[in-house]
Amino acid sequence: MAIATKSPWMSMVLLCLSMIASLSHAFYLPGVAPADFQKRDPLLVKVNKLTSIKTQLPYSYYSLPYCKPNVIVDSAENLGEVLRGDRIENSPYVFEMREPKMCQIVCNVTLGEKEAKELKEKIEDEYRVNMILDNLPLVVPIKRLDQETAPIYQHGFHVGVKGQYSGSKDEKYFIHNHLSFLVKYHKDEQKDLMRIVGFEVKPFSVKHEYEGQWNGNNTRLTTCDPHAKRLITSSDSPQEVDVNKEIVFTYDVDFLESDIKWASRWDTYLLMTDDQIHWFSIVNSLMIVLFLSGMVAMIMLRTLYRDISKYNDLETQEEAQEETGWKLVHGDVFRPPAHSDWLCVHAGTGVQFFGMLLVTMMFAVLGFLSPSNRGGLMTAMLLLWVFMGVLAGYASARLYKLFKGSDWKNITLRTAFTFPGVVFVIFFVLNALIWGEKSSGAVPFTTMFALVLLWFGISVPLVFVGSYLGFKKPALEDPVKTNKIPRQIPEQAWYMNPLFSILIGxxxxxxxxxxxxxxxxxxxxxxxxxxxxxxxxxxxxxxxxxxxxxxxxxxxxxxxxxxxxxxxxxxxxxxxxxxxxxxxxxxxxxxxxxxxxxxxxxxxxxxxxxxxxxxxxxxxxxxxxxxxxxxxxxxxxxxxx
Structure with a gap:
């Protein structure tokens, strides 16, 4: 049975809800519930983007000549992951729980001119390979100089290294083609189940040699043989990157029982090398600001109390003294400013931004937006920004009506399009540059369409809803009347110059x-x-x-x-x-x-x-x-x- 409604706002709300439902796949947040494994259960390693702090341009893992599975499957990603440039895919690295493997062959690749050039460029730019196992990122442990404290963990391993070898003066490029994985797990003795709590790797560059003809995974390597106990512990003969060079990719995997519980497994990844400096600096900064704020508040309260008492005493005593100070401008202080419409637009946008940040931080403090939920923080901020459009419209309309404005639709359109429009134009230009570099960080057309749909389909209507509600309410009344003729502003001291005081503030x-x-x-x-x-x-x-x-x-x-x-x-x-x-x-x-x-x-x-x-x-x-x-x-x- 159809339900008839005379309210256009109810129809708009229903339209917004339907749009949210249609976009739900774009905001899918991966689950972070613990996964229990038994012995010999398969462990699927996923690969993520290649990253570099020198270029800030992410690339897909399979943009380099790495070993590929029979079918490449993209993992479901939320909006935040896509905007971050994450590209999570399956890999040929498949382990079995608590089943160590040594010298496992993945594949061999013969480099062409294009592949060799791409590898050299990525090594030159210090790109790192990122992998994921049970939602844990791959890290490389690096020992500290004192050898006593916990090691530093580097996220991902470098594609390769650049350096000299065998007395040659020319620098050459070497690829990390052998990976020694270590999977840490926590065992539940009662249920005989295991949970993964660590995923580490030590990369090596090894020029593999083998007997006879290449026979796939059955090839007998002479440089790495588990039967002869010849395992790789160092890169004595590294694999050079050059045209027509054959590269054999191999890996080891070992398992180590750990006392770390699943709930605390991210603590190791979140350790910072300069945590003491961080804590000290933050506390010191907060104490200084709190001290200054306390002094300012005390001075202001005492000064204002004295001013108000003096002004009121003068009125009660009916002393015919000339008014001085801030009371003298009471007839002009609430006069609408120049370009008041733009002030309303930016004030409304600021309220929207403030609401979004406040709610986001509250959820983050409660632990709902932890780093284990990749892209969750950015997704939450975007969604909250959209729904806070109601506050933006309401605040701008209330302020606009205070300034005796009448064209509320015009001010609403400016509020809905000014800040998002500027950001979208800059973002679109930057995305075009990223696309020109053929980086995986370029936002796909479907995601861009989803962003535009969020903006025009949900945010803009909500801004109109808030603006309608704000303009419908009676205007605020000023505590004093405004004179018809503005008084002249006296010449100001140099320290009260607008530019100077704004920059100091x-x-x-x-x-x-x-x-x-x-x-x-x-x-x-x-x-x-x-x-x-x-x-x-x-x-x-x-x-x-x-x-x-x-x-x-x-x-x-x-x-x-x-x-x-x-x-x-x-x-x-x-x-x-x-x-x-x-x-x-x-x-x-x-x-x-x-x-x-x-x-x-x-x-x-x-x-x-x-x-x-x-x-x-x-x-x-x-x-x-x-x-x-x-x-x-x-x-x-x-x-x-």
């Missing part, structure tokens, strides 16, 4: 996050895991407090100087921290990264430009609404005729 918010920013940039561009979401949430709270307080302080000084043009300056004061973020990203590029290719550099600065724009919108909105509440509070606290 962004330093403190940036100082609250720049240490944590270093670790975030390291995790993104040096391919490391970021997992200290508890500290990140604290830094986010401190950032909110800092942006609010520095904007309020400078706004107060501005009003005391009889300058009532505070609307845009309050937004730009804390928003200017984005400029420092971009400058720090530039400094990080030249001091920490080894990117030399033009396309890679464009990708870095393109994505950091998007991040800086988002940071500007976020911090500017926080500072603006803090000043907005502050001015309404102080002008409603004094008696004005």
């Amino acid at each position: 962004g330093i403190l918010p940036f100082g609250a996050v720049f240490i944590e920013l270093f670790f975030i940039l390291t995790s993104i561009w040096l391919h490391q895991f970021y997992y200290i979401f508890g500290f990140l949430f604290l830094v986010f709270i401190i950032l909110i407090v800092t942006c609010a307080e520095i904007s309020i302080v400078l706004c107060y000084f501005q009003l005391c100087s009889e300058d009532y043009l505070w609307w845009w300056r309050s937004y730009l004061t804390s928003g200017s921290s984005a400029l420092y973020l971009f400058l720090y990203a530039t400094f990080y590029f030249f001091t920490k990264l080894e990117i030399t290719k033009l396309v890679s550099g464009i990708l870095y600065f393109g994505y950091m430009l998007i991040a800086s724009y988002a940071f500007f919108v976020l911090t500017g909105t926080i500072g603006f609404f803090a000043c907005f509440l502050f001015t309404r509070l102080i002008y409603s606290s004094v008696k004005i005729d």
Whole structure:
């Protein structure tokens, strides 16, 4: 039986729900439930993208002449994995639980000119091979110099090495064609079941030799023979990469029982080499910011209390004294600013971004977005951004109506398209560059279509819903009346110059996050895991407090100087921290990264430009609404005729 409804909004909600259902496959999140194995159960090794910190361009594993299975099967990936460039596929490496194997032949490959050139380029750019076993990434243990502490774990193994060999002065390229795997497992004595808790490898470059003609996996190798106990422990005769060179790919696999439980198996992967410096720096930064914020808050409360008491005493005593300070501009302080429509757009977008970050961090702190769920963080942020469009429309419409605006549909369209449009254009250009490099990081057409469908099919309608609800409510009333004729602003001191005060205002918010920013940039561009979401949430709270307080302080000084043009300056004061973020990203590029290719550099600065724009919108909105509440509070606290 059909249900008739007169509400167009109900129809829009049903349409959104149907779109979400049709897109559900794009946001499939792989399960992270523990897998139990018995002895001799098959263990399927999957391969992921090839990565390099020198180029930042991922490539598919099978873009190089590696051994292939009979049929290559792509694993189901969520939207975040696709955007990260992950390409997870099956591999010819198949183990049996607790069944060690030595010198197993995978295949042999004879290099052509094209294959040799690609291998040399990947070795030159220090590309790493990434594999996955039971959702655990492959790592290479590297011993520390003191030999006592736990080893460092490198994610993935290098395709090969470049160096001299046999006294030759020319540098040659050598491929890692023998892999010595170690699978760690935790055994349940009661159920006799095992769970995988570690996946390590030691790569070797070995020039294999064999007896007679090549006979597939039955070929008898002379360089590696398990029957004769000739196992590979070092690369005495490495395999050179050159045209017409035959490469034999082999592997060993061993199993080791571990005391590590399945719930703690990611702890080893998340260890950071400089964890003590990280913790000390974060705590030190937070304490400094908290101390400064406490001082600012105390000064502001005492000064404001004295001002309000003085103004009210003057009114009660009916003293005919000339008004001074911030009360003098009460007739102009709530006058709508120039380009108020764009202020509404950016304030609404900032509210949307703030809501998305707040909910994302809460889920991350609770452990729902751990690194074990690849792509989960990015997928959650995209979905939350889409659904937070309601807040963007509502905030921009309420502010627009306060400014006596009437064309709410126009302001709604700008809110729905300005920030996402700028980001989409930059992203589309960068994706075209990645596609031109034939990298697997290029977003496929279907994924791009899904993003556009999310934007136009869900986000834009939700922005309209929020804007309709916000504009339908009565406008906020200003605590004081606005004069018809604007008063003249007196000449300002040099330190109250708008440009100077805006640039000074962004330093403190940036100082609250720049240490944590270093670790975030390291995790993104040096391919490391970021997992200290508890500290990140604290830094986010401190950032909110800092942006609010520095904007309020400078706004107060501005009003005391009889300058009532505070609307845009309050937004730009804390928003200017984005400029420092971009400058720090530039400094990080030249001091920490080894990117030399033009396309890679464009990708870095393109994505950091998007991040800086988002940071500007976020911090500017926080500072603006803090000043907005502050001015309404102080002008409603004094008696004005």
